[in-house]
Amino acid sequence: MSTMTINGKLAPLPDDPDALLVDVVRDALDLTGTKLVCGAGVCGACTVLVEGEPAVSCLMPAGSAANRNVTTIEGIGAAKLHPVQKAFMAHDALQCGFCTPGFIVEAAAFHDRWRAAKGTAVPSRDEIGAALSGHLCRCGAYDGIFRAVADACAGRFDGDEFVPPRMEARDKVTGLAKYTVDIHHDGQLEGVILRSPFAHARVSELDLAPARAIPGVSAAISLLGDDRIVRFVGEPIAAVAAGDRKTALAAIAAIKLSSERLPSAIGLDEARKADAPVVFEKSARKKAGDVSEGGGAPASWKGNVRGPSAAFSKKPKKVRSWVNDARAANNPLLVEGIFRTGTQQHACLEPHAAVARFDGDRLTVHVSTQAVFHLMELIAKRYKLGHDKVRVIADHVGGGFGSKAALGVETTTAIELAREAKAPVRIAYDRHEELSVTGYRPARRR
Numbered sequence: 001m002s003t004m005t006i007n008g009k010l011a012p013l014p015d016d017p018d019a020l021l022v023d024v025v026r027d028a029l030d031l032t033g034t035k036l037v038c039g040a041g042v043c044g045a046c047t048v049l050v051e052g053e054p055a056v057s058c059l060m061p062a063g064s065a066a067n068r069n070v071t072t073i074e075g076i077g078a079a080k081l082h083p084v085q086k087a088f089m090a091h092d093a094l095q096c097g098f099c100t101p102g103f104i105v106e107a108a109a110f111h112d113r114w115r116a117a118k119g120t121a122v123p124s125r126d127e128i129g130a131a132l133s134g135h136l137c138r139c140g141a142y143d144g145i146f147r148a149v150a151d152a153c154a155g156r157f158d159g160d161e162f163v164p165p166r167m168e169a170r171d172k173v174t175g176l177a178k179y180t181v182d183i184h185h186d187g188q189l190e191g192v193i194l195r196s197p198f199a200h201a202r203v204s205e206l207d208l209a210p211a212r213a214i215p216g217v218s219a220a221i222s223l224l225g226d227d228r229i230v231r232f233v234g235e236p237i238a239a240v241a242a243g244d245r246k247t248a249l250a251a252i253a254a255i256k257l258s259s260e261r262l263p264s265a266i267g268l269d270e271a272r273k274a275d276a277p278v279v280f281e282k283s284a285r286k287k288a289g290d291v292s293e294g295g296g297a298p299a300s301w302k303g304n305v306r307g308p309s310a311a312f313s314k315k316p317k318k319v320r321s322w323v324n325d326a327r328a329a330n331n332p333l334l335v336e337g338i339f340r341t342g343t344q345q346h347a348c349l350e351p352h353a354a355v356a357r358f359d360g361d362r363l364t365v366h367v368s369t370q371a372v373f374h375l376m377e378l379i380a381k382r383y384k385l386g387h388d389k390v391r392v393i394a395d396h397v398g399g400g401f402g403s404k405a406a407l408g409v410e411t412t413t414a415i416e417l418a419r420e421a422k423a424p425v426r427i428a429y430d431r432h433e434e435l436s437v438t439g440y441r442p443a444r445r446r
């Protein structure tokens with residue numbers, strides 16, 4: 001078995017040639033300061049140092065770390081904070097903090113190189129930008145980051161530690177802050193959701209037995225509604241829980257599914273046509289809006305067109321009469337046109353995630369949520385549990401931007417799988433799920 005030296009200690013590497021360094025670091029070694037976000041080498045959240053050089057661990061086969069020195073955020077400033085860490089705290093160069101460990105690892109390496117070559121000269125904004133160009137901060141803490149790196153390089157944070165303005169700053173700059181995706185209970189299982197590949201279909205057969213037969217699989221459940229109809233690509237169909245994600249994915253692939261394709265409308269213009277197939281017939285309209293912002297507000301329906309919602313347009317008749325009067329009077333102040341907006345995504349760096357665990361009749365759920373108490377109430381109501389039996393925890397949230405206030409499928413599925421498997425279950429969406437099924441502001445045409 002090969003080994004690497006990580007933060008000064010020897011650690012074994014798996015024989016699995018598919019294993020990635022980020023998974024070994026996070027799952028096997030519980031060094032969860034290294035974050036997995038894009039999984040594609042573009043966001044920098046998973047950055048570690050390999051022989052002192054920054055590397056994205058989400059693209060690095062674990063085997064290539066053999067006999068090498070790896071440093072994660074936990075190995076930086078463990079005994080004494082690095083000047084970059086102090087500068088990030090002082091400049092409040094972070095908000096949710098999910099991107100912060102990756103930024104700190106890269107910025108500390110840049111700082112050390114810079115100081116060795118240029119003393120306390122101040123790097124320009126362009127030089128700092130070039131050094132950190134492989135990192136994304138969805139919260140937009142860039143200005144503080146630029147100032148922090150410049151001041152650290154100038155030697156302004158070489159001195160003693162201090163009390164930062166943000167109380168959780170130290171945990172965030174050292175990688176010790178635990179987000180929902182970082183929670184790990186003994187015996188915890190990984191949950192994965194089978195999603196519809198079809199825009200519109202009726203599921204005639206769903207056989208979970210082949211998934212349950214795979215060694216390591218502890219639970220498999222259907223997520224279909226009573227009508228067994230899926231209405232968008234990505235709609236949940238079933239879920240499994242297994243000892244690890246690889247097994248869970250294999251189990252999802254083993255599920256037998258037959259379905260009858262139904263006509264679909266793809267895109268705004270197709271869906272608006274008078275003869276477009278109706279996505280949500282009257283009886284299913286309550287289901288609509290699950291993946292769109294503002295979907296719950298009262299509004300009229302015509303075919304696939306819903307709205308305008310009363311919440312956004314309170315006096316449509318009055319507005320129409322103003323427009324008609326202005327047209328009749330050739331009022332030059334009247335500007336008319338068709339206005340379109342594209343789809344806007346929240347793109348939280350920490351994906352929607354939940355870890356559910358039953359202890360007897362008590363349920364504890366770590367959720368990446370912006371609404372802890374509200375969620376506790378919704379969970380208690382849905383599962384007919386007393387408020388004193390449900391605990392919802394979100395110590396840190398890696399961005400929400402309004403998309404993490406509802407009781408989402410990740411949470412209900414983690415709870416239902418945990419109940420079925422009689423073991424804690426984590427569901428953490430991958431980036432594809434995060435960008436497609438976690439709520440967004442739909443495209444509009446007005």
Ligand code: FES
Pocket residue numbers: 035036037038039040041042043044045046047056057058059
């Ligand atoms: S670059 Fe590795 S998670 Fe984004």
Ligand code: FES
Pocket residue numbers: 094095096097098099100136137138139140141349398399
């Ligand atoms: S602080 Fe950078 S993504 Fe939130």
